[in-house]
Amino acid sequence: MAIDRLSDLRRARRIVVKIGSALIVGEGHPKTDWLHTLASDLKSLRDGGTEVVVVSSGAIALGAGAVGLTDRARASLSHAQAAAAAGQIALARLWHDALAAQGLGAAQVLLTMDDLEDRRRYLNASATLGKLLEQGLVPVVNENDTVATEEIRFGDNDRLAARVAQASGADAVLLLSDVDGLYDREPSKADAELVSTVDGVTPDILAMASSASSSGLGSGGMVSKLQAAQIAERAGIALAIINGRGPSPIARAMAEERGTLFLPRRADGARKAWLGGRLAAAGAISVDAGCGRALLDDGASLLAAGITRVDGEFSRGDLVEVRSEDGTAFARGLSEYDAADIRKIAGLRESEQAEQLGYAPRSAVIHRDHMVLL
Incomplete structure (x- = not known):
């Protein structure tokens, strides 16, 4: 209707x-x-x-x-x-x-x-x-x-x-x-x-x-x-x-x-x-231009390689904002890592992440099924 x-x-x-x-x-x-x-x-x-x-x-x-x-x-x-x-x-x-x-x-x-x-x-x-x-x-x-x-x-x-x-x-x-x-x-x-x-x-x-x-x-x-x-x-x-x-x-x-x-x-x-309507984000993740395009245009998951900055202290499963390089929030989703671990792997490809984490990396920092564009 x-x-x-x-x-x-x-x-x-x-x-x-x-x-x-x-x-x-x-x-x-x-x-x-x-x-x-x-x-x-x-x-x-x-x-x-x-x-x-x-x-x-x-x-x-x-x-x-x-x-x-x-x-x-x-x-x-x-x-x-x-x-x-x-x-x-x-x-x-x-x-x-x-x-x-x-x-x-x-x-x-x-x-x-x-x-x-x-x-x-x-x-x-x-x-x-x-x-x-x-x-x-x-x-x-x-x-x-x-x-x-x-x-x-x-x-x-x-x-x-x-x-x-x-x-x-x-x-x-x-x-x-x-x-x-x-x-x-x-x-x-x-x-x-x-x-x-x-x-x-x-x-x-x-x-x-x-x-x-x-x-x-x-x-x-x-x-x-x-x-x-x-x-x-x-x-x-x-x-x-x-x-x-x-x-x-x-x-x-x-x-x-x-x-x-x-x-x-x-x-x-x-x-x-429900995710798009939630108001209380626990932190924010900033990404580079290439990562932003992949999320906006291709519906991709958020990978650590595109992350440039992590703000706030949050835990796995918390709601976080995803921001462009100029600070504009354009997505939000549920984080697969806590903030401290994301800082360790930010900017790294999957093959480089295990050494920093001490365990096998997950498929994404925020999976596309748990992320909504704003």
Whole structure:
């Protein structure tokens, strides 16, 4: 099923809808009336045959208001975790009530980055989401901020939504923002133009993003939304950004065809899509131009002979980035060696590697079956 414009999202078999904090919470209080109009939009999607997964921010914002935390206090990890614990109950109740008013059942799912970075836990999350949808429920997903640390956090729900779309087998992701979509320059400028369709997130597209968030409540911005689009497009998933302000935002955006639609670029297999969406690389391997061409043009495995530099300390089986000579990351994969051993054999041919390693070398540093191009 091709998704070429916003209104095509109505025909998606399964869609992930992400809502930011500023849309749900205003001045510490939930925007209950708005949320009920959004729930009506979700019911319309369901009535049209589209299964819906919600990724909802708002727990920290709700909890901060409930316990009187200031913006400065909210910046502390321990304060944010406490606010999330208090606010998650209120957020779950809001979604339960809004969906119940439309005759829909809700199910809460809290995830950490590790739940989606670890392959076994990722498959468990995927199975749970599938079962909830099979039972006719609407999974409401949020990052488990109460236990997540700075080192193992998504930090924004935009990228979480893209990863949840992979795990749930969704066709599309819909990000509700406080702007209409991606503009070719800062939206506040008079000559800024909305970009309606993006066929691949290129460096030029990334340059259009502003990291500013007008709300001050959310942790995301346009940069995180483009990162989410990159994850989605590599997995064959369409992603759209629309303005969530005002009642019934999904119905309005589709009727007006107003927003930015990122077209999927390719449909990697399940394992490679998971690899391409992983966020926490443990290190990096730089390669020479000839090796880079072999990886990009021929789909070759990464051999030690083409390696020029190793950054970071990682172990066999860890996810690492592959970079060109100018430092641009163009692939990632699972390393067959730890960092120390790769440094020993970097630049050497297979016949020279055993003496350095003290054992027979493996067929590749990263096998092509465990590597994905970015």
